[in-house]
Amino acid sequence: xxxxxxxxxxxxxxxxxxxxxxxxxxxxxxxxxxxxxxxxxxxxxxxxxxxxxxxxxxxxxxxxxxxxxxxxxxxxxxxxxxxxxxxxxxxxxxxxxxxxxxxxxxxxxxxxxxxxxxxxxxxxxxxxxxxxxxxxxxxxxxxxxxxxxxxxxxxxxxxxxxxxxxxxxxxxxxxxxxxxxxxxxxxxxxxxxxxxxxxxxxxxxxxxxxxxxxxxxxxxxxxxxxxxxxxxxxxxxxxxxxxxxxxxxxxxxxxxxxxxxxxxxxxxxxxxxxxxxxxxxxxxxxxxxxxxxxxxxxxxxxxxxxxxxxxxxxxxxxxxxxxxxxxxxxxxxxxxxxxxxxxxxxxxxxxxxxxxxxxxxxxxxxxxxxxxxxxxxxxxxxxxxxxxxxxxxxxxxxxxxxxxxxxxxxxxxxxxxxxxxxxxxxxxxxxxxxxxxxxxxxxxxxxxxxxxxxxxxxxx
Amino acid sequence: xxxxxxxxxxxxxxxxxxxxxxxxxxxxxxxxxxxxxxxxxxxxxxxxxxxxxxxxxxxxxxxxxxxxxxxxxxxxxxxxxxxxxxxxxxxxxxxxxxxxxxxxxxxxxxxxxxxxxxxxxxxxxxxxxxxxxxxxxxxxxxxxxxxxxxxxxxxxxxxxxxxxxxxxxxxxxxxxxxxxxxxxxxxxxxxxxxxxxxxxxxxxxxxxxxxxxxxxxxxxxxxxxxx
Numbered sequence: 001x002x003x004x005x006x007x008x009x010x011x012x013x014x015x016x017x018x019x020x021x022x023x024x025x026x027x028x029x030x031x032x033x034x035x036x037x038x039x040x041x042x043x044x045x046x047x048x049x050x051x052x053x054x055x056x057x058x059x060x061x062x063x064x065x066x067x068x069x070x071x072x073x074x075x076x077x078x079x080x081x082x083x084x085x086x087x088x089x090x091x092x093x094x095x096x097x098x099x100x101x102x103x104x105x106x107x108x109x110x111x112x113x114x115x116x117x118x119x120x121x122x123x124x125x126x127x128x129x130x131x132x133x134x135x136x137x138x139x140x141x142x143x144x145x146x147x148x149x150x151x152x153x154x155x156x157x158x159x160x161x162x163x164x165x166x167x168x169x170x171x172x173x174x175x176x177x178x179x180x181x182x183x184x185x186x187x188x189x190x191x192x193x194x195x196x197x198x199x200x201x202x203x204x205x206x207x208x209x210x211x212x213x214x215x216x217x218x219x220x221x222x223x224x225x226x227x228x229x230x231x232x233x234x235x236x237x238x239x240x241x242x243x244x245x246x247x248x249x250x251x252x253x254x255x256x257x258x259x260x261x262x263x264x265x266x267x268x269x270x271x272x273x274x275x276x277x278x279x280x281x282x283x284x285x286x287x288x289x290x291x292x293x294x295x296x297x298x299x300x301x302x303x304x305x306x307x308x309x310x311x312x313x314x315x316x317x318x319x320x321x322x323x324x325x326x327x328x329x330x331x332x333x334x335x336x337x338x339x340x341x342x343x344x345x346x347x348x349x350x351x352x353x354x355x356x357x358x359x360x361x362x363x364x365x366x367x368x369x370x371x372x373x374x375x376x377x378x379x380x381x382x383x384x385x386x387x388x389x390x391x392x393x394x395x396x397x398x399x400x401x402x403x404x405x406x407x408x409x410x411x412x413x414x415x416x417x418x419x420x421x422x423x424x425x426x427x428x429x430x431x432x433x434x435x436x437x438x439x440x441x442x443x444x445x446x447x448x449x450x451x452x453x454x455x456x457x458x459x460x
Numbered sequence: 461x462x463x464x465x466x467x468x469x470x471x472x473x474x475x476x477x478x479x480x481x482x483x484x485x486x487x488x489x490x491x492x493x494x495x496x497x498x499x500x501x502x503x504x505x506x507x508x509x510x511x512x513x514x515x516x517x518x519x520x521x522x523x524x525x526x527x528x529x530x531x532x533x534x535x536x537x538x539x540x541x542x543x544x545x546x547x548x549x550x551x552x553x554x555x556x557x558x559x560x561x562x563x564x565x566x567x568x569x570x571x572x573x574x575x576x577x578x579x580x581x582x583x584x585x586x587x588x589x590x591x592x593x594x595x596x597x598x599x600x601x602x603x604x605x606x607x608x609x610x611x612x613x614x615x616x617x618x619x620x621x622x623x624x625x626x627x628x629x630x631x632x633x634x635x636x637x638x639x640x641x642x643x644x645x646x647x648x649x650x651x652x653x654x655x656x657x658x659x660x661x662x663x664x665x666x667x668x669x670x671x672x673x674x675x676x677x678x679x680x681x682x683x684x685x686x687x
Contacts, residue, residue: 273678280564284647300550315616316642319655348644 005179012175019167023160030156038149042124045140046109048080049126053138056082057128064136068094079120079141087133097137103127104135111142122146181209197224237286240415241279248275285416292423297343304342306379307332310372313351321359327367328355334374340446342428350424351381353417354442358385361440382443389437398434462578463487465506467497467524468540469515477510480567486574494519498527506535507581508574513541513552522555529556536577540565549645568631568679575630592628592685593672595664597621606664616641617660624673624683633680657681 006012056064068084072094081095089099100112106127113121125139184202192199200220201213255268291297314330321328351370358368366386373380390398399422425432425444435441464486468474471492478488489506491497494515501509501524509528513521525537539557541548549560559573590597596605602618604611613621619641624632634653639645657673665671674682 270678277566277678281647288647312642312644316652319659320652323655345644345646348642349646 006172006175009175009178009182011178012171015167015171015174019164019171022167023163026160026163027156030152030159034149034152034156037152038145041145041148042142045124045142045145046126049109049124049138049140052082053126053128053136056138057130057136061130061132061134064130065093077120078118081123081125081137081139081141083137085135085137087135089135092134094137097123097139099135100125100127100137105129112139178209185209185213192220197227233286240282244275244279244282248272248279251275282416285420289416289420289423292346292420292427295427297346297427300343301341302344303339304344304347305339306342306347306374306381307372309344309347310351310370310381313348313355314370316352317355317359321368324359324362325364326359326362328359329367329369331369331371332374333371335376340379340448346424346427350421350444351383353421354383357417358383358387358440361385361387363387377448379446379448380443382441384436384439384441386439389440390434391437399432461485461487462507463489463505464574465489465491465497465501465509465535467491467494467501467509467515467521468512469493470512476567477570480571481510481574484571493517494521494524498524498531501528501533501535502531508577509535509537510570510574511537511539511557513539513543513548522551525552525555525557536581538570538573538577540570566633566679568676569633569635572631572633572636572680576627576632576636579627579630590622590625592625592683595621595625595672597625604664606666611664613660613663616656617663620656620660621664624681628683628685631676631680631682636680 056067059067065084068082071082078095078097081097083094083097083099084092085099086092089101089104091097091099097113097118100110103110103112104127109124109126111122111124113123115121120141120143122142123139124142125137128136128138130136181202181204184204188199188201197220200217203213203217204210251268251271255265259265259268310330310332314328318328355368355370362368362385368383368385371380371382371384373382398418400419421442422432428446430444430446433443433445435443462485464481466474466477466481466488468477468490469492474490474492478490481488489500489504491500494517497509497511497515498519511521511524515521515524519527521539521541525539528535528537536558537556539552539560540563541552541560542563549562552560558577561570561573588598588600590599594607596608597618598604599622602615604613604618604621620637623637623640634651635647637653637657657675661671661673664673670684672684674684676682
């Protein structure tokens with residue numbers, strides 16, 4: 001850790017800023033107290049000087065001199081000197097304090113005697129010019145007052161010094177802690193950036209940074225899950241594409257080796273085109289699932305009539321059901337007309353996929369029923385058939401891309417139909433539940449009372 | 461001769477489209493950038509324009525389309541795009557496109573859609589009874605007669621036949637039928653259209669005679685106008 005790094009940390013800078021702010025506030029407080037106390041004491045001196053001077057100046061010259069001499073005899077200290085001077089400034093009586101030159105006709109208390117050889121100097125006092133031409137000086141030493149100021153200043157400097165040192169040490173400690181934490185986070189982040197998505201940022205305490213670290217770690221959990229999912233999907237795609245691509249390659253290779261007539265070549269080309277179309281269809285379905293899961297299609301939602309879409313889907317499949325001797329019916333319960341927001345093409349596709357599966361797995365003579373139950377609280381669309389149903393173990397698996405349960409392996413398809421239905425259901429905030437056997441019943445429920453929740457990331 | 465302008469930046473794709481259109485009997489011109497395409501479209505009259513949605517440079521497909529319409533060029537435009545999202549499709553059609561085809565596409569699908577666009581433009585249908593071979597479709601009463609005999613059709617079968625008769629003599633693909641008759645849009649769902657056409661055939665064909673609706677292998681159908 002370098003000092004330069006330390007000075008760049010927010011916590012160090014904040015600590016220094018608070019130290020400066022606190023120092024300035026303390027300085028101002030000290031200055032204010034000092035100014036107020038000194039003013040108070042000075043006023044008291046002035047009051048005494050004025051009061052004493054007024055009384056003494058009223059005495060006649062002889063009594064005054066007598067009073068001052070007596071006072072000098074009783075108390076020889078010069079803490080509160082009172083002196084009588086002749087017109088030439090020579091001490092006639094009282095304390096032996098030199099005449100304060102330039103202040104013989106003062107109207108307000110003044111300070112004098114700085115640098116004087118007398119003890120207790122400097123003084124603060126006032127002079128009175130007496131009718132006899134003499135001058136009376138009444139003063140008080142302000143030495144203690146100045147001493148008090150010096151002590152206050154000393155205390156302030158000491159407190160300021162200690163605060164500064166403690167503040168700096170505190171700032172360095174806080175800054176160093178932050179730098180260490182940042183160093184740890186940077187190190188962990190670099191490891192993650194290099195590709196180790198299992199890495200997490202170090203957690204220290206529950207402060208602001210701690211909270212941020214927790215959120216970033218949650219984000220990394222989700223990213224790792226998504227990356228694993230993407231990897232899983234990529235692996236699945238690579239695996240699933242091997243078979244049709246091998247067929248395509250084998251077909252083309254065979255036509256090169258064996259075809260001898262234009263008709264043979266044409267047949268091979270037709271087979272290759274059909275195989276390629278199948279591959280493109282699979283990619284198309286994958287792209288559609290991805291597009292739907294992205295949630296972007298929510299932007300194109302309009303008011304839709306689920307009843308009309310169910311009717312269209314059932315009608316669309318009627319001829320196929322007839323051909324296979326399967327009874328298909330649409331049943332409606334509850335409110336006759338209620339609209340909700342959705343993408344009609346996607347909803348049709350979802351219902352069509354479910355009906356297609358139901359017809360595919362229902363033996364001849366069986367039945368497929370599409371039911372829409374509408375109430376004030378929910379729309380429920382269910383597609384049920386009299387086929388073998390989906391086993392408990394397969395119910396989660398059939399929602400995974402490319403998974404095909406055992407009975408469906410020999411039916412045409414790419415194993416993406418139910419993944420697509422699940423994605424469409426999630427986009428429309430529908431719960432999807434698979435029930436049975438006996439038979440298979442897939443129920444899509446859209447709760448009207450719940451607010452639309454954000455599209456969850458597909459977990460398969 | 462019908463002349464088509466192809467605005468497509470990918471040289472190989474552009475060549476393939478041109479080859480398919482020439483084989484089909486159209487005359488073609490090509491532009492590789494939006495700006496060049498716009499200049500060509502304004503300089504010479506074209507019967508239709510095949511426009512790639514994503515073009516390099518400052519003028520993409522939608523920009524070209526907007527500029528064309530602003531310049532008063534109303535030739536039908538078929539947009540080609542690798543962007544499959546529905547809102548992209550809607551944006552393309554809202555910008556003035558007449559149809560939208562996503563890549564990769566079947567060339568027969570491309571020519572079939574161009575045919576429909578050109579027919580819609582060249583011959584607006586005003587009469588109330590359509591005739592194709594032995595069939596008569598009454599647009600007002602929604603009834604169909606074959607050799608004057610009333611044929612009993614379900615509503616969806618009527619809609620299917622009407623569309624085929626309107627485009628008699630030209631190929632219509634399964635996707636086009638699905639979009640036009642059922643009005644839902646997504647990649648061709650299943651081969652269910654075949655089942656619907658098969659049901660329709662059983663009702664309008666006469667035993668021992670060739671079907672009025674011919675299957676075009678791997679792509680769609682064509683209604684034989686000559687009967």
